Amino acid sequence: MSATSTVRQAAVGTTVVAEARWPESDHDQTPPPLPGFIVSSFSPIAAEAAARCLSRRATATDAASPRTTAVIIASARGDLHSAAHVAHAVDTGAPLGPLLFFQSVPNAVAGHIAARWHLTGPVVCVADRASALEAAALLIEDGDADEALVLHAEQDHAHAVLLRATPPQSPGGRS
């Protein structure tokens, strides 16, 4: 991942302080299972990308002061496999398990990530990454969050970035 491409993914006024993807290598074939989530890889992949990103934060930055972290998920199609599974069950009269209810919206995996990493900021789900980055920047600017985990997730891949406000530039500092 080049520094240039990383900077491009931050919104105006914010800086990327950690980043991760699924997959990141040929070893990323099956994401770690996520208890309570069935049928689809959407939520496990999203959770794994988030975990990698937040783990990198701990080693790369000051983790001593508590921060309010927003969780923002961008997905054009959401959990398509789960939705198709439900539609097929409804159309054919097949029974539906209660677990599918809990994972029926992208908020569900956001809730898992927030609970696992104790992220107490706003939870937002939108359909595109540009909107997610814009929303993240405004939440940080308005003080709703100190930082934002922006997770672009689709059925078979995910990209997580952790954004913080860009520090003010010191006089005479490098551009």
Added chain:
Amino acid sequence: MTAQQTPARRGPRQVVVRAMSVFSAFGAGVEPLLDAVAGGTPGFGPVERFDVGRRRAKVAAAAPGSPDLVGELARVIDEACDFDRSTTRLFLAVHGDPALARSPGSASTEAFAARIAGECGFAGVRAYTSACVAASTAVADAAALIARGRAERIVVAAGYLVEPDQYALFDAGRALAVDGRVRPFSAGRGGLLLGDAVGAVVLEAAGSAEPLARIAGWGRGGDAYHVCKPRPDGLGLARAITDALDRGRCQVCDLGYINAHGSGTKQSDAAETAALYAALGDAAAKIPVSSTKSVHGQALEAGALLELIVTIAALRSGRLPVNAGFLAPDDDCRLDLVLAPAPAAATGAHALTLNVAFGGANTALLIGAP
């Protein structure tokens, strides 16, 4: 005063609601909806739109027939927007493209929202899919942008029409009330019921035109607790309420009404009550509260916009919406519930509308008289 020493945490401009339009179980228009919630007349009836023979629950608050989501969205947007939209953005709260689950090769929520924005003549669109806080999150984001001067006007629209997939999921999750009534904050409450809602509100910077109401404040907070269960002490929602009041420079004594999320489920209503006490102190026991889901049902991604419209209509009319379906008090929900039609008190020029969602997402919108 402490409130004046606190940084504003928002842009300086006032944000107002210029127009609103709605379709619900009671048909098109704000007046039939207001009459129903102020009279405490639930709109629940047997589901005829699709087969519920295999489901535990059998009712919903659905309008007659099978209205079309795209057509209703276009209609409410046209009704609310009497202006050229070519420089205005649309924020749209929806579950997703209704066709997505059955034609996965050709659709996306992003494309669905772009199609509606294009057909309605908007400059651009942002789609929100954050379940039951999707629409309130869209309103909060729009208000924050307008307050900062990043936009002059944003239209927030939302739509959910009761359909078989979500009905089946909620039924499988045993979330639906099998006794056919939603009983928020009541002993013996047994869950939620789904309802129709399609709505649009026009938000803009305060100007010369007389608005319907002000979006005086807004707040969001996360539970960091569970995938779907609410945090029992309600602290995520309490932070959202406190932020909304702070942004609106509003004292607790200025609150005349709270439109609660009040899903009618045991855990959620108790957690919301705890949140109200955490944020408002003992005043939580004295401010009129109702959950109008007891009348119009739970409209998922569109629910928060429906309830915002109800709250504005109630504030303007001076009629308090009724918390219908009440059986008996619950010690976990000691609130001043509006249990019968009543006029609003002369004091209390502000109202809160609260929403919570899966993932521990919480929102509070503070509405002020214009």
